[in-house]
Amino acid sequence: MATGTYYLPQGHEVDIFMRAASKRLPVLIKGPTGCGKTRFVHHMADTLGRSIHTVACHDDLTATDLVGRHLIGAGGTYWQDGPLTRAVREGGICYLDEVVEARKDTTVVLHPLSDYRRVLPIERTGELIEAHEDFMLVISYNPGYQNIMKGLKASTRQRFIGLNLDYPDEPNEVAIVCQESGIDREIAERLVKLGNDLRRLKDLALEESASTRLLVYTAMMIRDGLGERQACLSCLAEPLTDDTETLVAIRRLIEAHFE
């Protein structure tokens, strides 16, 4: 369980999450990559004093991976709970990160858990587990990161309380960068300004924006003694694009921000 996770609220998300938790409602978090979705969930788990079971979803993730499977041990086969089943039994937050990446049929196992029933039927063992009172289902995805074939079914979406996170506003982001990296406020301010400039290139020259996470990484490298321009090039420009022309523009931009 994570302890003392730092999170600076952007709006009412903490309040909404607390209310959803008290009413045992599942939560859906949308937001661009690196804006603090995972951090927020960890922070809320700390605040609520619940354990967290995180699953990073991928293309081949199946319901079995979530629910559990039989394994072969020394004494024959035995049943191994998946992360979802474990959270349902023991209580805690089950966090499915980038849920749209998982195969479509996977999300269907979430349905009986995310409505009034709050149960998890396990076909293999014939069990019907009633969710622990502290169990909470949280899923997240990045809406700007979709292929036409990837999406969340309306029938799944409509079972969740939706929270839309975005990159924090400037003063908050400066505070976050300072807190996470221990860098001077003045440099953090310049980094955040640079980040906001880069975000204007989203969909024009860049597929993804410069995330708060990248800004924090950059700040950590600067704090460790790497030159400002070099840190920005390595931590911001290079991870964002391979395109030579765009790299030239970003390099110029970095030079404009840092002497």
Place this chain on the structure above:
Amino acid sequence: MEEFVGRLWHRFVTRATPCGYEAAGVELDEVKPALSAYHRALGGASAQQIMTAWHRPIERKRGRAKRLPGLRRKHMLSWQDEQGLYLPPKIAYYPEKELNESLYFWLAALSTQVMVVEHWLIDNLKASATLLQRYPGLRNPYQELVTATIDMAASQIHLSDRDRGTGLIELLSRPEYGPDRPFDINQPVAIPLWLYPAPRREVCAEVIDDLAQQDATSGKLIRLPNVRRQAFRVDDRRKTDGLLVFKMDSLFSRAEQVNVDRLQDDTMDDDCHSAAHDLDIISLSRQRRAGGSNVRFDLDLPSPQYDDLPVGDGIKLREWDYKKQRFRPAYCLLQPMVEDRAEPSALPSHLREPARHLIRQFSSLDLNKTSKNRQPQGEEIDLDHWLATTTDPEQSPDPDRYYKSRGARARNLACLLLADLSLSTDTPLDGDQRIIDVIRDALLLFAEALNRTRDRLAIYGFSSVRNKQVRYHVLKNFAEPHTDQTRGRIMAIRPGFYTRLGAAIRQSCDVLKLQSAEQRLLLIVSDGKPNDIDHYEGRYGIEDTRHAVVEAKQRGIVPFCITVDTDGNSYLPYLFGNNGYALVQDATRLPSLLPQLYIRLTSANRHFQ
């Protein structure tokens, strides 16, 4: 003798002007993509494009040398308006290449700090000061540029007025102080580091040019090499203009005999491009020459008996007005139309072979491969199933299926193909084909290919005549099967009118939303920017289209544009995003590329670009 004196004279008076460093020069085209991204990152308006500036005169008090005849100097200034940022086609002011390149980036950065330059000095000083204050990293490059500029221009500035030159140097070095002493600020000086007020437009805005584009079949367009010309619209609508209405004997004149060989200059058709090359300002007249065969007009809509059958009373759609930053509700009247006279038709013979090939390809294609468990054979062992069968043999439905295999999975996809049928598609390509012919073939082949998949397809075409009639042609709707009837309708498409893309996208989204599909794809086949003969052109059209695209995305529809416009890279990223469009350089390949693109778009692999 005259020529010799002329050459001497020219050499003498141009000595004072700064010479360029051609070898260290940087061309705009080299840096344009990076410059464009830089400009946008610093907050420049996304719809603004980086464009090539042209030489324009600058009114100012000139020194003795400049008052000599033959030297009304024009300067390569930079400026911006709402359409674009105009920068010199080449910068070779400084001996170092880095400095010349740096100047481009400085101008792009400066333009983000001042939207409208009203005063050549005050606005530039203010913008420079703000920029340097916001971006401390620009201070050093700026000072280097200033030093180089002063070196370059020293003779020029000092020639006219030493004090004034000194004043300017101080201002350039420290823009944040502003003009703090009496300074003649109304005599502009051309400084490469600054942006100048945009040239005044002489075009009467309220006059709508009802003339259609010239029929391009009359001759190939000749593109002048990388040079732009200033346009000047002549108000020649009054027929009496240009006539002498006073008595001839009151006209004082002096006749001279000049030996000019006008034989070649008089061949207007052939020589207009060389004339265009020589002119600085091209005057646009509304009076066309009598060569009616060269000019094609569409003065009005076709008469009802020759037009497609309108379906219903039309649909009112809103339009985004970027100037007011709000929608104009129910502003466009979209008229769905069906070509009711189109004869059912088989696939044309020249498309049969490509269609067969495509059908084979689409039939064998696993559009959405995914691994299947519990298969009698496959690439991997299904360990889970083996365990399940071992632990509980009675509950297991498929006892002998212990493999995983990768196979196709049924998907639920609706695709609406929206084709631009505006008059610009009448443009000829190489050979006998026009763009519309290529679009027609592409639609036919695409429909044939998709007919073999379980994906649902509808095909619509559109054109527009102002906001009063956005013509939305139904070629194949979602409900009807692809038959000779729909083929006949596709065969009957013809170019006409303009491209009000925003309205067509909005209506297509409404149609797509009625489909109960998991994925909805809106494919747009286009040949150019959105435009219409009213205000729907340039930034207005682009901003409205962008809004329509954003609305589509918000509604869960994936818009994707396929264009044959070679300039598409300049505006399509803003409309559809970097991964939201494909540019087909060779339009004749569109029919074969469109189905391939569809496969890439809809395959399970996310990185389809």
